[in-house]
Structures are given as C-alpha cells and as structure tokens.
Amino acid sequence: MKFKSIRMKNFMRYKGENTIEFSCDSKKNVTVVLGDNTVGKTTIAQAFRWGLYGAISMDRRKSDEDYLLLNNDVLAMMDANSRAEVLVEIIAMDEEKTYTILRQVQYTRAFPKMIAKEYNKKLTMHVAENGEEKTGVEIDSNKADEVINELFPKDLSHYFLFDGERWNDVTVGGVRENIKDSVHILTGLSSYQKAMWHLKDMGSNSVIRKFKGKITGNGNMYDNLEAERRQKERDIEKYMEQIQNIDVNLQNYARKIAELELQLEQNKNTEILQSRNKQLHILKNSQEAQCVNNYKVLVNEFSDKAYMLFAQPMIDAGLKMVKAVAGERRDIPHMRQASIDYILKSGRCICGTKIMPDSPELECLMEQRNYLPPADIGSLLGEFERTANRWNNRTAEAKEDFLEAANQVDRSVRAYEETCNELAAIEKQMDEQIDFGEIRGKIRYCKGEEQRLSNQKGELKGRIENCKKRIEQIEMEMKEQEAKSEENKKWRERVELAEDLYGRMSKDFAEKEQKIFLELNQQIQNNFSRMFNAKDKKIELDKQYNIQMLYQTENGFREEKNLSEGEKIARNFAFIVTIMEYSRKKKAQKECRDEVSSDTLPIVLDGPFSKLGDENIHLIAKVLPEVSEQVIIFMLRKDWEYTGLDNYVGASYSIDKDAQKAYASIRKTGGIE
Amino acid sequence: MASYEFFKSDYKFYGKHARMVSELCYLNDYQHTYFKRLVDIIPMAAVIGFRLDRKAEADYAPVETKTVFLQQMLNIKENLDFILQMMIMLENAQQIPQEEAVKKAFRGAQTKEEFEQYQDMFDSYVRGGIEELYERLVVRKADSDDDFYENKTANLMVLLERFAPR
Numbered sequence: 001m002k003f004k005s006i007r008m009k010n011f012m013r014y015k016g017e018n019t020i021e022f023s024c025d026s027k028k029n030v031t032v033v034l035g036d037n038t039v040g041k042t043t044i045a046q047a048f049r050w051g052l053y054g055a056i057s058m059d060r061r062k063s064d065e066d067y068l069l070l071n072n073d074v075l076a077m078m079d080a081n082s083r084a085e086v087l088v089e090i091i092a093m094d095e096e097k098t099y100t101i102l103r104q105v106q107y108t109r110a111f112p113k114m115i116a117k118e119y120n121k122k123l124t125m126h127v128a129e130n131g132e133e134k135t136g137v138e139i140d141s142n143k144a145d146e147v148i149n150e151l152f153p154k155d156l157s158h159y160f161l162f163d164g165e166r167w168n169d170v171t172v173g174g175v176r177e178n179i180k181d182s183v184h185i186l187t188g189l190s191s192y193q194k195a196m197w198h199l200k201d202m203g204s205n206s207v208i209r210k211f212k213g214k215i216t217g218n219g220n221m222y223d224n225l226e227a228e229r230r231q232k233e234r235d236i237e238k239y240m241e242q243i244q245n246i247d248v249n250l251q252n253y254a255r256k257i258a259e260l261e262l263q264l265e266q267n268k269n270t271e272i273l274q275s276r277n278k279q280l281h282i283l284k285n286s287q288e289a290q291c292v293n294n295y296k297v298l299v300n301e302f303s304d305k306a307y308m309l310f311a312q313p314m315i316d317a318g319l320k321m322v323k324a325v326a327g328e329r330r331d332i333p334h335m336r337q338a339s340i341d342y343i344l345k346s347g348r349c350i351c352g353t354k355i356m357p358d359s360p361e362l363e364c365l366m367e368q369r370n371y372l373p374p375a376d377i378g379s380l381l382g383e384f385e386r387t388a389n390r391w392n393n394r395t396a397e398a399k400e401d402f403l404e405a406a407n408q409v410d411r412s413v414r415a416y417e418e419t420c421n422e423l424a425a426i427e428k429q430m431d432e433q434i435d436f437g438e439i440r441g442k443i444r445y446c447k448g449e450e451q452r453l454s455n456q457k458g459e460l461k462g463r464i465e466n467c468k469k470r471i472e473q474i475e476m477e478m479k480e481q482e483a484k485s486e487e488n489k490k491w492r493e494r495v496e497l498a499e500d501l502y503g504r505m506s507k508d509f510a511e512k513e514q515k516i517f518l519e520l521n522q523q524i525q526n527n528f529s530r531m532f533n534a535k536d537k538k539i540e541l542d543k544q545y546n547i548q549m550l551y552q553t554e555n556g557f558r559e560e561k562n563l564s565e566g567e568k569i570a571r572n573f574a575f576i577v578t579i580m581e582y583s584r585k586k587k588a589q590k591e592c593r594d595e596v597s598s599d600t601l602p603i604v605l606d607g608p609f610s611k612l613g614d615e616n617i618h619l620i621a622k623v624l625p626e627v628s629e630q631v632i633i634f635m636l637r638k639d640w641e642y643t644g645l646d647n648y649v650g651a652s653y654s655i656d657k658d659a660q661k662a663y664a665s666i667r668k669t670g671g672i673e
Numbered sequence: 674m675a676s677y678e679f680f681k682s683d684y685k686f687y688g689k690h691a692r693m694v695s696e697l698c699y700l701n702d703y704q705h706t707y708f709k710r711l712v713d714i715i716p717m718a719a720v721i722g723f724r725l726d727r728k729a730e731a732d733y734a735p736v737e738t739k740t741v742f743l744q745q746m747l748n749i750k751e752n753l754d755f756i757l758q759m760m761i762m763l764e765n766a767q768q769i770p771q772e773e774a775v776k777k778a779f780r781g782a783q784t785k786e787e788f789e790q791y792q793d794m795f796d797s798y799v800r801g802g803i804e805e806l807y808e809r810l811v812v813r814k815a816d817s818d819d820d821f822y823e824n825k826t827a828n829l830m831v832l833l834e835r836f837a838p839r
Contacts, residue, residue: 295703295825302829303713310836311720311756318759321766325775381779387755399837406826413823 001151002630003602004098007089008047010071013040015663020044022602022632023650024093029630030648033666034637035655040664041634045606048161051088051103052152054123054145070107070116073663080111092151098133100126101148152601160580160601160628180545187516187582192509199502203237204230208498212475214491215482222481229474232467239460239467246457253450260443264436273426280423287416294412298405306402309395315388322381340369517541520578527581528574531619539571547575569612573620580627602630609639617642640672677781677788679757679795680750684715686739688732690800693807694739707810707829712745718802719756719795721836723763727801728794757795764794806832 007019022031035041046056046067056067068075069086078084087104106120125144128136139147152160184190200206217226343365348354355361482488521541528539536552537560549571550557563571580603603624609617621643624631631648652672657664686694694714699706708714722728746753762778769777782788815827 292703298826298829299703299706300709302707303709303717306833306836307717307720307756308752309833309838310717310724311759312838314720314723314756314759314763318762321762321771321775325772381775384755384758384779387751391755399833402833403830406821406830409826410821410823413826 001092001094001601004091004093009087010074010084011047011086011088013043013664015071015073018666020653020666025650028648028650029625030645031632031651032649033634033653034640036637039655039657042606044634047088048604051090051101052148053154068116071663075109075116078109083108098128098130161604183545189513192505196505199498204233208495211491211495215488217478217481217483225474225478229471232471236464236467239464243457243460246453250453253446257443257446260439263439273430277426280419284419287419291412291416294408298409301401301405305395305398308391309398319388322384335372337369337372340365524574524578527577531623532570539574547571577623577627603628604632606634614642618644621645680746680753683743684741684746688734688736690732690803691739692736693803696811697806712741715799716752716756718799718806721805722798722802723760725805727805728797729800729804
C-alpha cells in the first residue's frame with residue numbers, strides 16, 4: 001500500500017489548495033517535506049489522520065473540538081453569508097486498486113465572532129482498478145469508514161502515522177493498554193480470540209451455551225438442574241467481572257508501586273549525599289582558610305618587595321650616574337679627610353710644596369678633601385650603592401616568588417570554588433528530596449492492597465473452578481436425565497464439536513501467542529542492536545508487550561526506567577520497525593509467497609528526529625527505506641543532512657511561510673534545498 | 674648633610690586619592706586587599722608614578738582623609754629616602770649635568786623652598802601612581818586571556834609583567 005497524493009484545502013495552516021504527490025518509486029521510496037519550526041509540518045500529519053479517520057489527534061487530553069479545521073485567514077475573510085470548505089483528499093494505491101478518500105466539511109461563520117460553525121460533513125470513497133480511475137465504484141458513505149479501517153487499521157495508525165512528540169511517550173502512541181491487542185490484530189491472533197469468544201468465552205450468549213440450551217429434558221429434576229447450572233454460570237460471570245475489576249486495580253497498584261520505587265531508586269543516594277555534604281563543608285572551610293593564607297602570602301610578598309623590583313630600572317639608571325660621577329672624581333684610596341687636615345695643619349704637602357693661604361695648592365687640597373670620607377657625598381655615594389645592592393639582592397628571586405604565590409592562590413581559589421559548586425549542587429539535590437518515610441509508607445500500603453486483591457482474585461478463581469466442576473457434575477446428571485430424542489442427539493453432537501473446536505483453538509492460540517511473542521522479542525532485539533550499536537543495553541517485551549530497556553550490570557541485565565529522550569525514541573522506534581517487518585512477513589506467509597511481500601503500510605513520520613543526536617538520526621533513518629515500501633517524512637530542514645537519505649529521495653517538498661502571512665504553502669522542489 | 678628631612682611626619686591622602694587607597698587596601702581582609710597596609714602603597718605608587726612619569730594634582734573632594742602615621746613612616750623612611758634620592762637625581766639629570774644632579778640628590782633639600790619642591794614632586798608621583806594602580810588593579814577586570822583565573826591575582830600578575838624587569 002502506498003500513498004499517491006494528499007490534497008488539502010483550507011486545512012488548518014494551509015490556505016487554499018496544497019497538494020503533495022508522494023514518490024511511489026520502489027527504489028527512491030522516500031518523500032521528504034522540509035520546513036522550519038512551527039511552519040506547519042505537523043498539520044500535514046494531522047491532515048492524514050483527519051482524512052483517514054475524521055479525527056485530528058490521538059491525544060486523549062484533547063478533543064477534536066479543540067482544533068479548528070478551517071484556516072484562520074479564510075475564516076477572517078468570511079462574513080455572515082459566506083461559506084467555506086475544508087477538504088482533505090488522500091489517494092492511495094496497492095498493487096491492484098486505487099483508493100480515493102475525500103473528506104469534506106462546510107463552514108459558516110458566527111459573524112462577527114471568529115467562530116466557525118460546521119454544517120455539512122461528508123466522506124466519499126472511490127475505488128477503481130489501477131489505470132482505470134475514471135470508472136470504478138463509489139463506496140457507500142456508511143461503509144467508507146469500515147473500508148478505510150480495513151486498508152489502514154486505525155489501531156495500527158500508531159505504527160504508520162506518528163508525530164515525533166509522542167514518540168517518547170511511555171509506550172508507542174501513548175496507548176499502553178492497546179499494544180497487546182494491536183499486536184494481536186497485526187499477527188492475526190485477534191481473529192482466534194474473537195472466534196473463541198464467540199464459541200465459549202462470552203458466557204451465556206456463546207455458541208456452546210446456546211447449543212446446550214437446545215437440549216431438553218424431562219421432569220422437575222432436570223429443570224432444577226438446569227436452573228442450578230444457569231445460576232452457577234451467572235456466578236462465574238459475576239466472579240469474572242470481579243476479577244476484571246481486581247485486575248484493573250492490581251495494574252494501578254503495580255504502576256503506583258513502580259513509580260514510587262523509581263522515586264526511591266532515584267533518591268537512594270541521599271545518605272551518600274548527606275555524608276558527602278558534611279565532608280564538603282569541612283573541606284570548604286579548610287580550603288577557605290588555605291585561600292586566605294595563600295592570599296596573605298601573596299599580598300605580603302607583593303607589599304614588601306614589589307616596589308623594589310619595579311624600581312630596578314630607576315636603580316640601574318641611578319647607579320650608572322653615580323658610578324660615572326664617582327669614576328671621575330673618586331677620592332684617593334684609603335685617604336680620609338683627617339689626612340688632608342693633618343697636611344693643612346703641617347703647612348706643607350707630602351710633595352714638599354708649602355701651602356700658602358689662598359694658594360691654588362690649598363684650593364686643590366680643599367676640593368680633594370670634599371671627596372674623602374667621611375665627607376657627605378663620598379659616603380652617601382657608597383651608601384647609595386649599598387642600598388641599591390641590598391634592593392637588588394632582596395628582589396633577585398622576587399618575580400619567581402610572586403608567580404609561585406599567585407599560582408598557589410589560583411589553585412586554592414579554584415579548588416575552593418569547585419567545592420562550593422559541588423556543595424551547591426548537592427544541597428539543591430538534597431532540597432529536592434522528599435519524605436522517604438512517606439513514600440515507603442505508600443509502597444507498603446500499595447503492596448498490602450496488592451496482596452489483598454491477589455488473595456481475593458485467587459479466591460474468586462477458586463470459586464469459579466468450583467462452579468465449573470459443579471456445572472460439569474450437573475451436566476453429567478442432566479445428560480442422564482436427558483430425553484433420548486433425535487433432536488437432543490443432534491444438539492449434543494454440535495456441542496461436542498464446538499467444544500472440540502474451542503479446545504483446539506485455545507491450544508493453537510496459546511502456542512501461536514507464545515511463538516509470536518518469542519519471535520517478536522528476538523526480532524526487536526536484533527533491530528535494536530542493528531540500529532543502535534549499543535552493547536551494554538538491550539530491549540525486551542514483557543508479557544503485556546510493554547517495551548523495557550535493560551542495562552548491563554554486574555548481575556546481568558537489569559531494567560532501567562530512567563531513560564533519556566533519545567533512548568525512549570530509539571526503543572520505540574525499534575518496536576515500530578519490528579512491528580512493520582513482522583506484518584510484512586506475516587502477509588507474505590499468508591499469501592504463501594517465499595519472497596517477502598513489498599506490500600505493507602507506508603510509514604508517515606512527523607518530526608521523528610528532533611530529540612535525537614546526529615549519529616542516532618543516521619542510524620534510524622537508514623533503516624526506514626528498507627522496512628517500508630514508502631516513507632514520508634516531515635522534518636526540520638536543519639536535521640536533514642544527518643539522515644544520509646539523499647539517495648532514497650524520490651520527491652521533495654518545502655514548506656514556505658512568509659513571516660508577514662498567517663498561512664503556509666507547500667512547494668515542490670527539485671532536490672533537497 | 675641636609676638640613677631638612679623628609680618623611681618625618683604623618684602622610685595623608687586626600688580626596689579621590691583617599692578613596693582610591695581605601696579600595697586598594699582593606700586592613701586584615703587578605704581576600705580583598707591588594708596591599709598589606711596603607712603605608713605599603715606609598716613606595717609602590719611612587720615608583721610606578723615615576724616610571725610612567727605620571728603626576729597627579731592633589732584632589733580635595735570631600736572624602737575622609739586617609740593617614741599613615743609617623744611611626745609607620747619612620748619604619749620605611751630609609752627606603753622612601755632612597756626612592757626620593759633617585760627621583761631627584763634622575764629628574765634633574767634632564768636639565769643639569771649628571772654630576773650636578775648627583776650632587777643635588779645627595780645634598781638633599783638645603784632650603785625650605787627646595788624641601789617643599791621635592792616633597793611636592795614626590796607626592797605628585799605618589800598620586801599619579803595611585804591612580805595608575807587603581808586603574809590596573811581595581812578597575813580592570815581579568816579577561817580570559819589572563820594566565821590566572823582569579824581576578825585579583827590576575828591583575829597583580831599583569832602589573833608584575835608590566836613593571837618587573839625581564
């Protein structure tokens with residue numbers, strides 16, 4: 001089965017007519033519709049759903065009244081007298097026939113309010129041999145829904161029509177309780193179930209019961225027995241009903257317990273958190289002290305020495321000047337002022353020259369005296385050099401010391417801040433903790449109730465068994481009392497035949513169900529590991545066909561309930577692919593073909609990849625064209641490059657929306673844009 | 674020997690410079706202070722002001738005056754004298770022969786005018802240095818190119834890189 005085209009008129013975001021023709025090529029079987037966020041990709045998926053089933057959403061929280069089918073822009077242009085039409089036409093074809101499904105609704109406007117009122121809904125369906133679309137037959141509009149449901153079973157719509165947002169739901173399509181039924185429909189087991197129900201399981205109206213009712217007997221004894229049998233049968237039905245109620249409650253309690261235990265599981269590290277918190281507080285205090293110490297070292301070093309280091313160029317320049325001056329004028333070595341004073345006092349120089357007042361000799365000696373110690377400048381020059389040397393010595397390794405001190409500060413500040421961050425995170429986590437006692441109390445209560453209900457259920461089952469045994473006895477007795485008429489014999493034979501048939505069917509059913517379960521489980525695991533190269537994870541179906549994801553632990557695989565969005569999608573996707581493959585195989589077997597049929601349902605995907613990583617997009621996308629004969633994807637333009645599907649694309653469209661306009665339009669593109 | 678001695682009185686910061694030094698120095702708060710004591714700012718500011726040739730006028734905005742007391746001044750007098758000596762020497766070397774400049778520096782202030790002139794020069798450099806330090810330490814925010822993660826440390830190390838000889 002393939003979709004050939006979809007035509008929408010004034011449907012939700014699309015004003016006027018928009019048509020998409022899907023690729024029906026067997027190799028290039030992918031049709032892609034690319035658009036940016038919020039331009040109306042999901043609307044196309046909704047058009048499919050509405051066209052096929054007359055309903056917009058599978059979301060149970062929303063009813064169809066929550067959606068306005070008529071394009072807002074069209075509505076705004078209407079007056080009290082105008083009429084507007086919304087239609088979706090879907091053309092699909094299989095190997096023999098072409099099916100045209102046309103769903104229309106007329107609207108008036110409750111002018112001047114922006115409220116649309118629908119006044120005429122219509123569904124028409126046309127079926128024709130391929131290539132002879134003009135002829136063919138109209139399907140009676142009452143029957144059309146039924147035919148559509150045969151072609152595209154609504155129960156399976158979860159598997160071939162998805163929107164991405166629901167992919168990560170607890171189960172596929174958010175319809176948990178229906179998965180098993182859906183699988184049974186798909187695998188053909190539901191017809192067994194129906195037959196068995198009809199034969200016996202429905203109770204007093206079943207075939208076997210009715211046959212038995214035809215058998216007649218004589219006398220009060222027989223009538224009494226028959227009355228008692230009816231009573232017992234009614235009892236059984238009553239008990240069954242009670243068991244059904246108990247089962248619903250048991251399921252609720254089981255779900256509740258699972259939720260509560262998950263909460264405990266998620267918070268099981270509270271104790272660890274508390275002790276870690278304590279440790280961190282101690283660590284934080286010591287780190288804080290360490291920081292202050294390191295700051296202190298740095299600040300002290302800096303205050304004490306940095307200016308000496310920074311003054312180095314001044315000192316160098318000063319020393320140079322002082323040395324230049326001193327080099328020219330340096331005093332006579334080892335001579336002191338006192339030596340000159342002695343010469344002056346003696347009145348004669350050591351060279352013998354007499355020293356006269358105001359003579360050049362005296363002047364020369366007096367000048368020399370100025371540069372001798374302890375005269376001011378001479379000693380101060382020396383002093384200057386000594387200070388300069390002292391400063392130099394003190395700062396010889398100062399730069400390295402500063403850097404080391406700074407590194408110490410940096411390291412300790414980082415460590416301290418890391419500790420603070422960790423503490424904040426832990427405290428936040430601890431703040432979110434709930435009262436464990438209360439949760440444990442609830443779990444205890446739920447488990448107690450579960451136990452009580454299970455006991456009740458067991459007791460009821462026992463009673464049912466008793467009733468059945470009693471009925472068997474009664475029937476034996478009745479058989480003896482039975483009138484030995486031809487008529488009775490005929491019905492007796494029929495009863496026995498029906499009982500045999502029922503017995504055979506229930507045996508077959510049990511075997512097949514087990515086989516299908518095992519096969520599906522195997523296949524789903526294969527698909528999962530084929531699509532997602534994960535060695536430490538696997539997925540599995542439980543008896544209710546819920547998909548579980550298992551993580552490898554030291555004690556083997558263990559169910560993990562806390563899954564990421566990507567994991568949920570991957571898990572559900574593996575399931576969907578498995579179901580599609582299985583239905584394909586099933587069909588091939590049914591038609592006794594060795595080759596797996598190419599005739600299966602198309603897959604229509606709305607934004608399937610928005611929550612996946614690039615690598616997973618590729619892994620998932622590459623299996624799509626293989627598992628279905630036709631793939632229709634609406635997705636974000638930016639995600640396309642990761643799919644790697646370019647070689648499979650047979651038709652591509654782009655959704656354009658002018659920012660100024662309230663409606664979108666669809667444009668066929670020559671390739672991916 | 675000089676008849677006038679420097680740094681033998683309280684040292685006061687006024688106006689905006691008082692505000693700036695109060696942000697550069699938080700006594701006993703090692704996480705936030707850049708200098709151990711107020712007095713430590715003086716030699717640093719003097720050196721930096723002189724090296725950048727950045728002088729600043731005194732400011733008398735109504736801010737609480739910050740005072741370094743005499744006793745602390747006396748403790749670092751020797752180092753401040755040395756810095757001042759270098760300042761006089763190097764500054765004068767631009768105008769008069771080196772020999773004279775050196776003599777001037779070692780002779781110190783001979784007159785009241787000289788004393789006030791030198792004092793004023795020193796203070797102007799200190800104020801210029803304070804402004805520079807304020808800009809480089811308090812105003813500057815560490816950026817991602819800095820080698821150090823912590824803002825204060827990063828700023829100190831950038832200052833070190835700028836002024837320490839290579």
